[in-house]
Amino acid sequence: MFHTGSRYAGAGTYQVTRPDGSVVLATRLPVPAALPVTGWHRRTEGERLDLLAAHYLGDPTAAWMLGLANDAMVLDALAVRELVAMPRRV
Structure with missing residues (x-):
């Protein structure tokens, strides 16, 4: 039902x-x-989280991992942050 x-x-x-x-x-x-x-x-400004996930994690659909690494319930909360923590690639 969901991708791996x-x-x-x-x-x-x-x-x-x-x-x-x-x-x-x-x-x-x-x-x-x-x-x-x-x-x-x-x-x-305007840098998209899916592009960051693709670059750092190798998967644009893993943007949700950026939220976990930054203790953000909603990904839009990262839009106001100048520095975004990058989690380890899985």
């Missing part, structure tokens, strides 16, 4: 019964763990 690099790949699923009686499958939310920081990147 997704944070949801091994999260598991469970069933939920909706008010109308239908049953749907839901994905468990993974417990975020702090990622070790290997360095810092000074952002320039």
